[in-house]
Amino acid sequence: MLLDLPFFLYEGTRVVGPELRAKNNWYQKALKQTKYWHATLHDWVLERSWEPLVTAAYRQLKTLANAALPKRVPANTNLKLVNSLSGLLEQGVSVLLITAHPLPLSPPTFDYITPLQKRHPQRLKHAKIYGTTHSFVENGGRQAVVTEVTKWIRDSSSVNQELKNAYAVPIEPLPTPGSTVTAMLDNPANLSNANPLS
Numbered sequence: 001m002l003l004d005l006p007f008f009l010y011e012g013t014r015v016v017g018p019e020l021r022a023k024n025n026w027y028q029k030a031l032k033q034t035k036y037w038h039a040t041l042h043d044w045v046l047e048r049s050w051e052p053l054v055t056a057a058y059r060q061l062k063t064l065a066n067a068a069l070p071k072r073v074p075a076n077t078n079l080k081l082v083n084s085l086s087g088l089l090e091q092g093v094s095v096l097l098i099t100a101h102p103l104p105l106s107p108p109t110f111d112y113i114t115p116l117q118k119r120h121p122q123r124l125k126h127a128k129i130y131g132t133t134h135s136f137v138e139n140g141g142r143q144a145v146v147t148e149v150t151k152w153i154r155d156s157s158s159v160n161q162e163l164k165n166a167y168a169v170p171i172e173p174l175p176t177p178g179s180t181v182t183a184m185l186d187n188p189a190n191l192s193n194a195n196p197l198s
Contacts, residue, residue, distance in 0.1 A: 089120040
């Protein structure tokens with residue numbers, strides 16, 4: 001069971017030297033100019049009569065691109081954590097991941113969990129608890145965690161039992177007294193004369 005994993009790394013404040021500061025200033029100016037051109041073009045398009053057609057085509061193209069193109073993880077992704085979680089799932093370990101979602105809901109961020117769920121739908125269960133914070137204390141978060149964990153343990157136990165029954169190896173019964181096997185074991189001299197292929 002994993003509670004509200006931090007899939008991103010916190011970065012400390014870095015001391016910026018003069019050269020890097022100058023480079024950042026040039027980058028900020030270029031970015032500012034690009035945003036200005038983008039806003040100017042956007043306003044110009046909004047004034048045209050064919051703007052609704054362009055907007056609809058742009059949204060469709062963006063939807064297709066988001067569905068077709070693989071998404072790159074953010075630069076501050078905690079790759080060690082993601083790889084460890086993926087490794088557990090690859091080994092067949094069942095995982096319950098519980099995340100807190102305070103209200104009002106914050107803007108959506110990069111989705112780390114859905115791709116893992118698609119690859120391991122039977123092993124990874126994701127429970128979302130709304131209205132609580134990272135500590136799971138507010139608004140009944142603690143009881144919601146207990147409920148989700150209890151349900152997951154019950155479901156996992158039934159699944160594990162089904163797997164045990166499906167892959168159980170039949171055990172041969174022990175030889176009974178008076179059988180050929182026990183007679184050979186009782187008299188070791190018979191073992192040397194026994195034909196293992198008969």
